[in-house]
Amino acid sequence: MDVMGNRERRGVNFKGLLKRNWLLIATVLSVLLGISLGVVVREYASLSHLHKQYFGFPGEILMRMLKLVILPLIISSMITGVAALDSEVSGKIGLRAVIYYFSTTIIAVVLGIILVMTIKPGVSQTADHIDREGTTPNVTTVDTLLDLLRNMFPENLVQACFQQYKTKRKELEPPKASEETTTIPPLTTTIMAVVENITKDYKIIGTYSDGINVLGLIVFCVAFGLVIGKMGEKGRILLEFFDALNEATMKLVQIIMCYMPIGILFLIAAKIIEVEDWEIFKKMGLYMVTVLSGLAIHAAICLPLIYFVIVRKNPYIFTLGMAQALVTALMISSSSATLPVTFRCA
Template sequence: MDEKHDQTMAMLNDENHPPRTRIDDNQSRLSKCCSSFLGPLRNNLLLTLTIAGVFLGFLLGFLVRTSNPSTETIMILSFPGDILMRMLKMLILPLITSSLITGLAVLDPKSSGKLGLYALTYYFCTTILAAILGIILVQVIRPGERASKVEVKSDIIRGDPAADQITTLDAIFDLFRNMFAENIIQAALEQVKTTREYLNVSNIKTNTSITKVKFNTRYVAGTNYLGLITFCCAFGITIGTMGKRGELMLHFFIILNEIVMKLVKLVMWYSPVGIMFLVAGKILEIEDLLQLARSLGMYALTVLLGLAIHALITLPLIFYAVTRQNPFAFYRGMLQAWLTGIGTGSSAASLPVTFRCLEETLKLDRRVTRFVLPIGATVNMDGTALYEAVAPVFLAQLMGRQLGIGQLIIVSLTATVASVGAASIPSAGLVTMLLVMSAVNIPAKEITIIFAIDWALDRIRTSVNILGDGIGAGVVNHLVRSELGPPDLEETENIDAPIKARTASEISTGRRLRSRDDSNETSKL
């Protein structure tokens, strides 16, 4: 009886007090649930903070607007964002030079030629598709017939005397002039621009006057990325042809690239704060949101619809047709760069983040990204091409003019050329848009109408430019991966090997000499 009683009590104790192993199992399940929820946040902490920075920037901007802030308050609020822009721009020049030179120096000329051919073909096709899409949408929606003219004061274009004299021929010639810079140091600070000066020359004998055109080339502020890219491409290919004699110079640029990427990682932890204040400051600069929505709402809707179609349909279809992979999974890896583009409004300033996303998150071959991305940030402007195709047709509709088929073709081709010449800086598309407007005889002063909405559209089209660069790198990486050999620049390890081997042999030789000297000295003693 006592034994049965003890067994019954033991069973009751087991039911009331579960064993320690059962408690541990419950705790392990709870910890697994927490890790499954917090794990992605912890692994993507920087991305989470960046998304939070964008939303907090919108919230902060609309909250501060209720107090009617002064211009000094707006300047102070925008200051942390200005610091972020300066830090990112500081890294652009060393990043482009080191990445291009190291990317091309480890490639044989045949591989680099194929990389360039694939990349430029992709850039041209997507840019012309974006421009054609913009023209189709603006002709179907016709936002200019639904909008009312607004006068907006702006100083983005500060009295350029030759602004009305921009022609397509001048823009094409300026592209080639900037590609072959006469001073590589000056190319880091200024770029060439052609201006036309019309002179009335009188003939005393015939008592008539003749108008002659005088062409002048002058330098304007802004980094000449085309010139830098051309020089770095030639420099990197030449190092690759020198064999062992060029190893020391290549090793220098490899180390430089690694240092710059470490600096990029440090700057990225400040980017959520900078992006928040950049967005808030831009919202505060808008004078009247309601008037802006009434006057330019359909125009903004047309541009945003075109950008959405290009980013969510055109580019993914191209990526899937070539790689047979999920393009939206690829987009997820580029989310950090996309958000940085929205905050900064500059594809060049976002270039360090784009490198980090493609190389570390999406694991693309560094030889491809180092060649494709710097060139793409300069010449691949899909969003800008679409925007510059929509705006002149919108302004023509606002003026009551109807553009014919021939003029629309001119707009699409000129918008493609102008987007290539657009600098990778905020609101640069407004300046090159004068080229498209002059091609269809629209006065340059009419561009002031769209100044008020440009800041917002500029950030969206910049983010589309960044997505286009990333998709281009993914497409080129898929096309050439079988020809490049082992990924991740394993050739650079072979570059270090001879140096390490020489160093080891020198050390061992020195030890043998020292031991021989020591033995001679002991024998003498």
């Protein structure tokens, strides 16, 4: 009787595990099927560029649906979450989040430098055969930090929903020299060229690029949520509105996630079909090894170690709960589009 009872309990536990993680299992299977389908279509079907785009249409629909709910999800969840917290508690949480962010960033940078100095991905015999295109933008650290601060405080909240602010430098023309011809020694010419390069003057030109200004929206939502939280009963109506909006958006996310396995299948298959030169993987082998090694060490050792030291719990159980978001981000290569899935897992 005890043996029969144990078997029944195991069967129930297994069924419960499948019921809770069916979406994760379906996503992993869709990844494997997508790879297989992409290889088969690539080998046995000659598709034109237009037909390749048609083939990946279901995956494009998935990306568009995920990006569709990003904006209402950020606004509703941030405002309701901050408004429900005490200002002192939210301040402590924000401080800890900033410390954690900078700490993990520093660890990632140090790990990356160590791996690059050890593996040396740029030193290879096949590196000279890689086609290099494009130009390096004239961007400095100061300009990047200033753009970050500018985007934290967007001048138009509606525009921040679909555009980011970005500046670029434009070199000003130096004043014209006199037309008198004089003979200048070569050494003097070289020194003058160096001095001229150092003393170049630039003009900052502001432009807008496509993409949600997530940072600006978060700053506004945090400030707005704090204000609503301090309004008491007067802010109750707004709080209930954003709470209902958050719940409705999460139900939309659940519907989208039911379509996710189909979208990921065609998304991966289309990416495999679009690859024209498989030799690029050999040429960039050391670079890929460096990147994947850094990601593996950071995700499997560094972050779980921080979690274990602070929380004193098994970090891999927590990682299993976030597996759906991790697999989705890996397959669609977009952390912003994975944001709805991340919110659901959290």
